[in-house]
Amino acid sequence: MLSAKVSSSLNKQIELEASSSQYYLSMASWAETQGLNGVSTFLYEHADEERMHMLKLIKFVNERGGHGIVPALKQPPVTFKSVKAVFEEILKHEIKVTNEINNLVEICLKEKDYTTHNFLQWYVSEQIEEEALARQIVDKLKLIGDDKSGLYFFDRDLESLAAKTKAGIDKGKNDR
Ligand code: OFO
Numbered sequence: 001m002l003s004a005k006v007s008s009s010l011n012k013q014i015e016l017e018a019s020s021s022q023y024y025l026s027m028a029s030w031a032e033t034q035g036l037n038g039v040s041t042f043l044y045e046h047a048d049e050e051r052m053h054m055l056k057l058i059k060f061v062n063e064r065g066g067h068g069i070v071p072a073l074k075q076p077p078v079t080f081k082s083v084k085a086v087f088e089e090i091l092k093h094e095i096k097v098t099n100e101i102n103n104l105v106e107i108c109l110k111e112k113d114y115t116t117h118n119f120l121q122w123y124v125s126e127q128i129e130e131e132a133l134a135r136q137i138v139d140k141l142k143l144i145g146d147d148k149s150g151l152y153f154f155d156r157d158l159e160s161l162a163a164k165t166k167a168g169i170d171k172g173k174n175d176r
Contacts, residue, residue: 003111007066009104010116014057015071016100020093021050026076027086038155039083042162046090053123060119083151084141091134098127133161 002010028043058068080086101123108117137158144150 002061002064002066002116003113006108006111006113006116007061009107010057010061010066011069011071013100013104014054014061014068015073016097017050017054017057018071019073019076020097021047021054022073023076023093024050024090026078027080027090030078030080031083031086034083036083036155038158038162039086042158043086045162045166048166053126056122060116064115083154084138087134087137087141091131091138094127094130094134098131101127 024043025047028040028047031040031043058070061068080089101120105117105120105124108114108120140154140157144154
């Protein structure tokens with residue numbers, strides 16, 4: 001059984017994962033309107049991945065006798081300055097998510113909730129991967145700078161990264 005503190009903290013995380021999903025979905029839609037098909041495919045997949053993170057939490061809370069609450073969400077930004085600005089935002093956002101996961105882990109230890117602590121380890125590893133990927137992409141974009149053909153190849157590369165993300169989502173579904 002979850003304590004009230006752990007339950008409300010997990011529900012806050014559900015909201016954060018849901019808003020991450022909406023945020024990335026908005027980025028995906030913007031990228032699609034810019035003719036960046038690889039970037040948008042990657043971001044649509046990323047939005048799905050965040051939704052899977054949210055679902056995994058809802059199901060866990062319910063399984064442990066709590067109630068996973070589906071949150072109301074604020075409108076995310078709809079336009080972005082550039083592809084680089086998008087991925088810089090993603091990196092910043094993922095660092096924030098990592099901090100929140102770490103806070104949650106700490107709360108579980110304080111509350112002596114070792115079951116939830118164990119469950120959260122999946123998110124701890126996931127955040128290492130998400131941050132590393134965002135950082136790697138931002139670094140690539142810095143190298144590309146204003147080079148249009150560089151951006152063209154970058155867009156193509158992201159198409160194949162999207163396939164990997166999709167594999168990650170499918171794995172996450174099977175792990176549930
Ligand atoms: Fe759910 O990992 Fe990104 O936000």
